[in-house]
Each structure stands twice: as C-alpha cells, then as structure tokens.
Amino acid sequence: MTDKQNKRITKNELRRLSAILDSREIEIVRTIHQVKFASANQIQRIYFTENEKQSTNLRTCNRKLKRLKGFGLIDNLDQRLGGKGGGASSMVYGITSAGYQFLRLDDMTLNATRKRLYEPNILFLEHTLAITETYTRLHEMNRLNKIHDLQVTFEPSCWRTYMKNGTTPTYLKPDLFARFAVDDETEDFVFYELDQATQCPKRVIRKCKQYLIYYNSGIEQRINGVLPWVVWITPSEKRRDQLTRHINEAIPNAERIFRVITMDELETLTYNNHKEED
Template sequence: MNDKENKRISKPELRRLSALLDSHEIEIVQTINQVKFITANQLQRLYFTKTDNRVTNLRRCNRKLRRLKNFGLIADLPRQVGGRKSGSNSTIWAVSSAGYQLLRLDDMTLNATRKRLYEPNILFLEHTLAITETYTRLHEMNQKSKIHDLQVSFEPQCWRSYMKKDGVATFLKPDLFARFAVDDETEDFVYYELDQATQAPSRVVRKCKQFLAYYKSGIEMRVNGVLPWVVWITPSKKRREQLTRYIHEAIPNAERIFRIITMEELETLTFDTNKEED
C-alpha cells in the first residue's frame, strides 16, 4: 500500500467527501471496513443484483468502486484472487485510512486510531476472504428468502469473554456469528469457523472444546436463551471428513452442537435435531 492510501485528511475535506456520497456508497464503505477484505465479485453479489445479467451488474459494481477509489476512500490490493488473468471481479478491496476517518465522522464507536493499511500475508487474506464469502452467501440466502431477518456480527464484535476453570479471563474468538429465522417459528443462532486446512485437526478439536467450556460458563444461555450451533466450513470434502472423524472421536455427542461442511453445502445446511436420534 502506498502513502496516499494511508494519508490522513482534514475533517472539512472528509465532510465535503461525505456530502458527495449517497447512502448506498456509504453502506459499501461500511461493509468493506467490517469484513476487512472483499473481492469485487463478492461486492457485486451483495449490492449490485438489479438485473439478471451478471456482467452488467459487475460493470456497475466496478464503476462504483473506481469512484470510491478516486475519492481515496478504498484501495485495491496488488494481488488478485486467481491471479491477474481472473479479471476485475477478482480484485481485492480494503478501506483506506481516509475511508476509515470518514466512517468515524458518524460512528465514534470506531477506534480513534487504526493501523496503517497494509497488504496482508496470503494465509490471513485467504482466511478473511473465506469469512467474507460466508457472509456473502448468507446474504444471498436472505435475499432469496431461504432465511429471514439475517443479523451478522464480525470479529471482534462476535468474540466472547468468559472465565476458565482456573479463574482466568479468556476470549472465545469465532470467525463470524449469525442469527436468522428459518420460518415463523424457528430461529437459528450460529457461530462459524472457517477452516483453511492449514492447521492440524488436533487444534480444531481444541477450539471445539473451548466452545464447550464457554457454553458451560452459562453466559450464552443467559444472553440468548439458547446455545448456538458451531459450523466449521472446510475447503474440501476430504478435509470435512477428516475433521468430522477427529471431532466425533474426541467429543461425545458432538453432533448436538457441531456441524462440519464445505462452503458449497452452506445453502442446504439444516439444523434438524431429530436426525441426531435416528
């Protein structure tokens, strides 16, 4: 990232820029800030869906992104998903320092200071984009009325604090939290963990046990009156089968809380507890 993308600008200039933006553009900048990194493809699926022609929608999306970039509010990363030959839909976007400052004008809950915009390492970037993809697909499900009233919390808002057995305060750090209605009578609460197959299955099991320790603290039940599902999303069926085996061997009745799926299975995932007793 260059110095221009990390440049601080005056409040009067920020106010001038804010007056030039419509509510849709502000919402786009807010979303990019929330997810940290997002591709043009994901942004198009979130905000540019008016026509059935995806090429037209993507073209409109890219025009909007160029406008926000020209204002200095967002920046594109030097690398692209799938390489340069993948086209503009694979461009990765982040909020610039000026964009963050603009958001703070109307949201003082944002930190007064923020680290300089930087190009992340590939593992962190892939993991973050997987979280963004999960959110994008949940949003699409909500738009198609497969779920309703979607509410999502990103890191660090979705993190939870609790006391371990030794009395030491600690954090549970899921990647994403979602609350949504399936029908008029059913509402689901879900923590999502994005597995990139970069860590040993034993570490995944340890994270699962941390969820159990947090649930035993009683905090979640007091807040929501229900224990959320924990869904691990894996990059392949082979990895899904591996994690399923390790988790079920280590945790009795793991199916009562944990689900292990691939990203392609997210839309068809159901939480039918009756199946557990078959």
C-alpha cells in the same frame, strides 16, 4: 496498492464526501471495514443484483469501487484472487485510513486512529476472504427469502469472554456470528469457524472443547436463551470428512452442537438441520 491510500484527507473533505455519496456507497465502505477484505465479486453479489445480466452488475459495481477508490476511501491490494489474470472481479479491496475516519463521522465508537492499509500474507487473506464469502452467501440467502431477518456480527465484536478454571479471563474467538429466522417459528444462532486446512485436527479439537467449556459456563444461554450451532466450513470434502471423524471420535454427541461442511453446503445446512429436528 496505490499512493492514494497514503494521502491525508481533511475532515472538511470527509464531510463533503459524506454529503455527495449515496447510501449504498457508504454501506460498501462500512462493509469493507467490517469484513477487513472483500473481492469485487463479493461486493457485487451483496450490493449490485438489480440486472439479470451478471456482467452488467459487475460493471456497475466496478464503477462504484473505482469511484470510492478515487476518493481515497478504499484501495485494492496488489494481490488478486486466482492471480493477475482473474479480471476486475478478482480484485481485493480494503479500507484506507481516510475511509476509516470517514466512518467515524457517524460512529464515534470507532477508535480514534487506525493503522494504514497493508498487504496481508496470503494465508491471512485467504482466511479473511472465506469469512467474507460466508457473509456474502448468508446475505444472498436472506435476499432470496431462504432465511429472514439476518443479523451478522463480525470479529472482534462476536468474540465471547468467560472465566477459565473460574479464575482466568479467556476469549472465545469465532470468525463470525449469525442470527436469522428460518420460518415464522424457528430462529437459528450460529458461530462460524472458517477452516483453511492449515492446522492439524488436534487444534480444531482444542477449539471445539473451548466451545464446550464456554457453553458450560451458561453465559451464552443467558445472552440468547439457546446454545448456538458451531459450524466449521472447510475448503474440501476430504477435509470435511477428516474433521468430522476427528471431532466425533474426540467429543461424545458432537453432532448436537458441531457441524462440518464445505462452503457449497452452507445453503442446505439450515434445511437439513431442521429436517433432522422434525
């Protein structure tokens, strides 16, 4: 990361930036804050799709990211997707302290202070970028009218609280929550869990059973009127098959709530779910 992220920006300067940035630039800063880290490729796919040529869209996106970095609102990590040879699209961005204070100008619900941008460990970064990729693909599906009225809640806002054993406040911590319409009559609610194949299946089973305890509390039904799907997204078909086998062996009728897919199966999942229901 550059020294730009350590530069203090006055509130007057932040207000000046608020006046000169366009709405898309502000939304980019807000999105990077929500997802924690995003690659240039992911930002391009969310915000820059007007041109038929992908290379043109990416160049436009990179100019915007460079501009926001120049203002000190975001910065790129030293780490890149796929290593140093990945090109500009592989650069990963996070929000700076100044960028966070910039967002607070219009959203005082954010905490007054925020820690400086840091270089995360590789496992945390890969997991976070997988969450961002899930959001990016849902956004693309919504833009192409494959789903409608997409609403996404990021952590920690998507976490749920319930009482364990009736006495102990406990957090259920999904990676992402999405609500969207499939057609004029059907609306889906989904908790997403991004598996990186770094933990044993027993830990995944424990998390699944935590969902069951939470569902049995009745809290979610009172919030949304339905029980959301729980979708585990794995990095490979081998891992998908492994988790599917373990979940089905440990939890009776697991398919009523849980789905295990790869990232490339995300788009077809909704169609297949409702085809099965029909």
